[in-house]
Amino acid sequence: MRFSYYPGCTLKTTATELERSALKAAKALGIELVEQKEWQCCGAVFPLVRDEIAAFLSSIRSLAAARDAGEKLVTICAACHHVIKRTNHLIKTDTEVREKVNGYLQLETSYLGEGSVIHYLEMLRDELGFDELAQKIKQPLTGRKIAAYYGCLLLRPAAIMAFDNAENPRIIEDFLFALGATAVYYPYRTECCGVYLSLNNTQIATDMVEKIVSSAFSYGAEALVDACPLCHYNLLELQKKTPQGKPLLPVYYFTELLEEALGLKEQTAVRKDRK
Amino acid sequence: MRRIGVFVCWCGTNIAGTVDIEAVVEAAKKMPGVVYTGEYKYMCSEIGQSMIRDTIKKEQLDRLVIASCSPRMHEATFRRTAAAAGLNPYLVEIANIREHCSWVHKEKEKATTKAIALIRAAVAKAAYNRELVAGEIPVEQRALVIGAGIAGIQAALDIADAGFEVDLVERTPSIGGRMAQLDKTFPTLDCSACILTPKMVDVASHPHINLYTYSEVEKVEGYVGNFDVTIRKKARSIDMSRCTGCGVCLEKCPIKVDSEFNEGLIKRKAIYIPFPQAVPNVPVIDRTSCRWFKKGKCAVCKKVCPADAVDYEQADELLEKKYGGIVLTTGFDTLKLDEFGEFGYGKHPDIITSLEFERLINASGPTGGKLVRLSNQEIPQNIVFIHCVGSRDKARGKPYCSKICCMYTAKHAILLKEKYPHSQTYIFYIDVRTGGKEFEEFHRRAVEEYGAVYFRGIVGKVFPEGDKLLVQGVDSLSSRTIEIEADMVVLAAAMQARDDAAEVARMLGIGVDTHHFFVEAHPKLRPVETHSAGIYLAGACQGPKDIPETVAQAGAAAAKAIVLLSKKTLIADPCVSEVNEEICTGCLACIQVCPYKAITEKTLDQKVHGRVVQRLLAQVNEALCQGCGSCTAACRPGAINLKSFSNDQILAEVDAVCL
Numbered sequence: 057m058r059f060s061y062y063p064g065c066t067l068k069t070t071a072t073e074l075e076r077s078a079l080k081a082a083k084a085l086g087i088e089l090v091e092q093k094e095w096q097c098c099g100a101v102f103p104l105v106r107d108e109i110a111a112f113l114s115s116i117r118s119l120a121a122a123r124d125a126g127e128k129l130v131t132i133c134a135a136c137h138h139v140i141k142r143t144n145h146l147i148k149t150d151t152e153v154r155e156k157v158n159g160y161l162q163l164e165t166s167y168l169g170e171g172s173v174i175h176y177l178e179m180l181r182d183e184l185g186f187d188e189l190a191q192k193i194k195q196p197l198t199g200r201k202i203a204a205y206y207g208c209l210l211l212r213p214a215a216i217m218a219f220d221n222a223e224n225p226r227i228i229e230d231f232l233f234a235l236g237a238t239a240v241y242y243p244y245r246t247e248c249c250g251v252y253l254s255l256n257n258t259q260i261a262t263d264m265v266e267k268i269v270s271s272a273f274s275y276g277a278e279a280l281v282d283a284c285p286l287c288h289y290n291l292l293e294l295q296k297k298t299p300q301g302k303p304l305l306p307v308y309y310f311t312e313l314l315e316e317a318l319g320l321k322e323q324t325a326v327r328k329d330r331k
Numbered sequence: 332m333r334r335i336g337v338f339v340c341w342c343g344t345n346i347a348g349t350v351d352i353e354a355v356v357e358a359a360k361k362m363p364g365v366v367y368t369g370e371y372k373y374m375c376s377e378i379g380q381s382m383i384r385d386t387i388k389k390e391q392l393d394r395l396v397i398a399s400c401s402p403r404m405h406e407a408t409f410r411r412t413a414a415a416a417g418l419n420p421y422l423v424e425i426a427n428i429r430e431h432c433s434w435v436h437k438e439k440e441k442a443t444t445k446a447i448a449l450i451r452a453a454v455a456k457a458a459y460n461r462e463l464v465a466g467e468i469p470v471e472q473r474a475l476v477i478g479a480g481i482a483g484i485q486a487a488l489d490i491a492d493a494g495f496e497v498d499l500v501e502r503t504p505s506i507g508g509r510m511a512q513l514d515k516t517f518p519t520l521d522c523s524a525c526i527l528t529p530k531m532v533d534v535a536s537h538p539h540i541n542l543y544t545y546s547e548v549e550k551v552e553g554y555v556g557n558f559d560v561t562i563r564k565k566a567r568s569i570d571m572s573r574c575t576g577c578g579v580c581l582e583k584c585p586i587k588v589d590s591e592f593n594e595g596l597i598k599r600k601a602i603y604i605p606f607p608q609a610v611p612n613v614p615v616i617d618r619t620s621c622r623w624f625k626k627g628k629c630a631v632c633k634k635v636c637p638a639d640a641v642d643y644e645q646a647d648e649l650l651e652k653k654y655g656g657i658v659l660t661t662g663f664d665t666l667k668l669d670e671f672g673e674f675g676y677g678k679h680p681d682i683i684t685s686l687e688f689e690r691l692i693n694a695s696g697p698t699g700g701k702l703v704r705l706s707n708q709e710i711p712q713n714i715v716f717i718h719c720v721g722s723r724d725k726a727r728g729k730p731y732c733s734k735i736c737c738m739y740t741a742k743h744a745i746l747l748k749e750k751y752p753h754s755q756t757y758i759f760y761i762d763v764r765t766g767g768k769e770f771e772e773f774h775r776r777a778v779e780e781y782g783a784v785y786f787r788g789i790v791g792k793v794f795p796e797g798d799k800l801l802v803q804g805v806d807s808l809s810s811r812t813i814e815i816e817a818d819m820v821v822l823a824a825a826m827q828a829r830d831d832a833a834e835v836a837r838m839l840g841i842g843v844d845t846h847h848f849f850v851e852a853h854p855k856l857r858p859v860e861t862h863s864a865g866i867y868l869a870g871a872c873q874g875p876k877d878i879p880e881t882v883a884q885a886g887a888a889a890a891k892a893i894v895l896l897s898k899k900t901l902i903a904d905p906c907v908s909e910v911n912e913e914i915c916t917g918c919l920a921c922i923q924v925c926p927y928k929a930i931t932e933k934t935l936d937q938k939v940h941g942r943v944v945q946r947l948l949a950q951v952n953e954a955l956c957q958g959c960g961s962c963t964a965a966c967r968p969g970a971i972n973l974k975s976f977s978n979d980q981i982l983a984e985v986d987a988v989c990l
Contacts, residue, residue, distance in 0.1 A: 221672060222672075223671075223672025223673045224672040243792070243794030243795065243796065243801070247792075
């Protein structure tokens, strides 16, 4: 199983743990993720303007390169995935953007949206299969109570991202089940983490994070998992700014638990008092 | 040579706006057989019609071509005009230059060319038009009403009161429909059951109404005045003539399943009467859940029945009946809420639909009218209502307004406050729509006297928090986010057509709209008729509506049916098929394709060279033929022709357009 792989800037700087664990786990699962030679920053935010095409070019270059390689494009960062997936949808449906972008890029073969981009989680679910994944688990996380946190970028807009049911998603819970863990369902698992408000209006973001974490805590979770570097940052750092001043729950990337379940890593820290 | 007159209508600017009338008139003058051409602003007006009548006499016209709107609109009008001037009405031909031309084109030049072509075709066809004489068909003086909710009940009573026999067919074991499920009705707060049950009893005791409950219409054939209908009387497994309705069987039956009438809030038995006031008050055995029918054991109901009325051997019965007219009153369903995950319906017992709320607050409901939280049986303090769940929602639900939700939610707020003065209701709405007599006053009363708090905005999420439900929404007027700790959340789910509405429409040969509501013949002028003569509509099967509207429509549909039934005979359309016996080869391919069973075979003794030979021929029953033309296409030697649409006429039209 081989895919083109788009890492994105965050995975090379602040979220190195996410990339490291993801690649290590993929290798152990027999999945070859080939990093694209000339990837560029995705732009981080999907632009809603249509008259400036510069922001779409990076995504299209990567999508076209994957198409030329005859492979699906795999992403790990939720923000990159969001930008590339929506750009792919845009170029498929908006004639004007399609013509402008291709007119500018002058690719050997025009790119019309025929490629496909999938997130690492989708790769596990749709390409490998969670049943197959469960077979390969060496150290099942039996008895561990983990709360999935989805964030917004992977799920919405639901029709375009087509990732999972936006109101009641289950992909991370299904993933946890394949690892042998117990998934904790709590109402705030799809609420926003505050995004960039953590920088310029920290109090609002802190309140949002506190709600998420304390809800997961009250439903019995011993740790949170997420799939987005920004959510991860907010959940980790803003917990320290809550009134009690110290984190209520540890936060992991989903790939870290995968790594552990595959027997590639020592057990991640959990709140022992939750057991 | 024919003497054809062409009359071109402007239809105000409807036609004249895009078609150059003068050019059309000039072109028509040169068409073969045309001896007169005229134009007028409104040909259908009295002045226009009298111009046609005068011209027929003055110019001795023997064929007319009216270039105007669709024949659906005014063919009958102009046929009457011709008849008034002594011309056989079937010598009139319509060239539709409005719906087929001016309304669908923008460029005047091209539209004019097309209008001329359409008129040329009509002129060519008119030259072949023959005088036809309409026959008569008998009318079966009996009506069928399908669906016995308030619409069907009202229509059946009205038709029966006029002295005609009515068969009322209901799919479920009892009549009553949705209205029987409701508690009070807006805006008067009449008890729904109290005003409905007398009508249900009237239906049961009316000498002219035959009630077929637990029955379904399976097949409809024939045409106005003579519908042949097959009704399946499903096996009730109870001998209705013996059952006394004592109810012992209901008590003893060991099997419990969800009660449909109570929206699944409580269980009923496998042998059951849907609700206490059911008509007929006779139980039915639900064979899909009954232990006897599943496992061959039990038979408790049979043992305990003092009247020996339980009959496991009873089979479905097929009734074949004939009707003059049909009234369709099959009602509505509510939208399934699977798509609306944010409201959490089905995930928590205190998140319910409005219809479930009706059952919970109803004295004959599962809790005896005591409104309780199903999670802990306590009386709720804060109740949040959410309007437009799936209504006015192009993305996930229906684009239309369900029309009744604003009013019944206001009603719920009032009922709640009256019953539990300490309760508080919060209502999220998009717009409050209260068009209707005393409706706005009723809504204001809910706000001003009963303290209902309205938020203009949308709820984003409902989820359990402790033993409460946390409702997160936004008040779009103040742009503030709102969080309410609610004890109960009530969702006003959109009204939608029945799941099988499209199938029913196909069976009856009527139309449905994109949402599968049945389509009326004209949205303004023929609101209770369909495009199939003799079939009428009433109630929510035609679109969302409340009880007063439904009852009014049912009365209107009944009036239309009475008009039909009061005639002994109808004028038959003479545009039917005829067989040219000279060239019919007797292959009988026509019999295979005829959807109305109007063609039969016959033998003809014929003398050939002094010998008598028998020839096999097709023959058309003109009373049954509906003029669809299928046989004319199937006929290999071209021996069958549809009068007024003969092969010669169609080819003449094609030649006129193409050559």
